[in-house]
Amino acid sequence: xxxxxxxxxxxxLNVVTIDADIPANANGxxxxxxxxxxxxxxxxxxxxxxxxxxxxxxQRTEIKARDKLPAGRLKVVLKINGQEAASGAVxxxxxxxxxxxxxxxxxIDLGSPVGLEYYDQAPFKFNGQIEQARVEYIK
Numbered sequence: 001x002x003x004x005x006x007x008x009x010x011x012x013l014n015v016v017t018i019d020a021d022i023p024a025n026a027n028g029x030x031x032x033x034x035x036x037x038x039x040x041x042x043x044x045x046x047x048x049x050x051x052x053x054x055x056x057x058x059q060r061t062e063i064k065a066r067d068k069l070p071a072g073r074l075k076v077v078l079k080i081n082g083q084e085a086a087s088g089a090v091x092x093x094x095x096x097x098x099x100x101x102x103x104x105x106x107x108i109d110l111g112s113p114v115g116l117e118y119y120d121q122a123p124f125k126f127n128g129q130i131e132q133a134r135v136e137y138i139k
Contacts, residue, residue, distance in 0.1 A: 003097050006104035009033050010040055010053075010094045013138040017077045018042075021129040024071040028126030031133065032105050034098030035112035036119070042078075043109075043124065044069060045117055051078060052115045053090045056098075060116065063088035073131075106133050 009016065010033060018030050025047040032041040038056040042049070047068035053061040063078065065085040078086050102111035107130050109115070113122035 002103045003033060003099060006033060007135040008137075009104070009135065010098055011096065015077055015136045015138060016042065017075060017134045017136070018130060019073070019075055019132040020126075021131065022069050022071055022074050022076075023128050026069055026071075026126070026128050027124070028128070029105065029107065029109045029115075029118070029124045030076065030126060030130065031107075032109040032111075032114045033103070034114055035102035036114065037112070038094060038098035039102065039114035040098075041109060041114040042076075043115055043118060044126070044128075049076065049078065049085055050115075050117065051086070051088075052117070053093070054098075054114055055090075055092055055094060059092060061088065061090045106130055 026044040029043045040053045042051045049065040051063040063086045107126045108123045113119045118124040
């Protein structure tokens with residue numbers, strides 16, 4: 001979906017919840033907004049949940065889980081079934097949008113890849129099954 005019509009994940013406080021069936025040693029993008037020149041992504045690499053916020057290639061913030069995801073049906077919010085898996089903060093966010101020509105993807109990063117860690121594996125399709133994704137704004 002084009003970024004102009006997508007939820008404002010890059011500059012509004014929010015919580016993204018993914019209900020998914022996770023295979024052992026999962027790999028792939030859960031969601032990505034924007035592209036290599038600026039964006040954010042939540043992905044799994046070799047079973048480790050990761051989040052990257054790319055502020056226009058000026059500053060990249062990476063947050064990684066301490067442990068691998070367990071296999072099975074999970075609710076992922078940088079918490080796994082309610083237990084904190086990773087924490088961190090994005091020090092500076094984009095004032096408006098990341099790009100006019102990339103969008104929001106779930107289960108794959110179809111445009112230019114946001115994440116450095118999976119750049120060479122783009123579009124880095126998720127090898128599990130996303131059942132549902134929800135975005136909630138925090139007031």
